[in-house]
């Protein structure tokens with residue numbers, strides 16, 4: 178049995194310029210590390226790969242921490258804490274933001290949502306911006322799009338936020354989304370994308386330092402796109418670019434781990450990941466890992482599934498692994 182936990186932002190949220198960003202505060206993160214150290218045993222990504230390959234057996238209460246998106250939070254806030262406690266963890270930067278001074282669309286959307294208070298008005302703004310693209314691209318009417326997303330439930334978002342996210346993530350055609358997201362980001366967040374990217378993401382230098390100190394890295398796509406149903410050649414590009422970053426960080430070709438952006442993948446994604454020598458795949462399915470018969474589809478809990486302090490009562494997930 179293995180508990181893999183997924184993190185994104187770990188920062189002093191209230192004191193930051195974007196208090197609307199959702200993530201773990203430093204105090205909560207410390208509390209979770211304390212909780213984990215009381216009830217679990219940490220294992221490295223290499224241990225997980227070895228266990229999947231039948232070369233070792235993990236303890237029932239093994240856990241491994243994963244940090245998605247290559248955020249500077251992970252270098253500034255997470256790395257020092259893990260190093261101090263001797264906890265190995267793995268980090269998954271998308272290749273595009275690791276190598277270029279661009280803000281990924283997923284993050285443009287998050288920061289946009291963090292500064293917006295009226296999501297209904299934002300949805301209207303999206304529909305009116307998108308309308309300018311109707312002569313060039315074909316897509317459903319406003320009413321059609323609203324109807325399409327009205328019944329989708331999310332673990333963490335209210336319906337108005339789901340509508341906005343879906344429109345910007347999948348609802349509109351790719352080039353329309355890119356155009357609208359770019360316009361909204363410049364209008365509501367910043368016009369200096371390069372400076373914003375520099376502040377938001379770890380640099381290659383940061384990553385190399387972490388890697389030298391025993392932290393591990395895996396792939397998270399090129400531009401952080403949903404892979405499920407994506408055209409084959411585009412999927413292949415995303416996977417190849419993920420491996421390329423791994424090769425740059427590792428300094429050589431070696432088995433690696435693919436972490437599917439948004440937890441979105443299909444059979445082709447798995448096949449392509451294997452073709453390019455990924456030996457594990459991480460999803461966002463909230464469950465414990467019960468075995469390695471599908472190593473390219475490992476389940477992960479979200480940080481929100483863990484208690485926030487060391488002395489918290491044990492959670493239902495922890496109860497399953499304590500013998």
Ligand SMILES: [Zn+2]
Nearest residue numbers: 245246438439
């Ligand atoms: Zn991600």
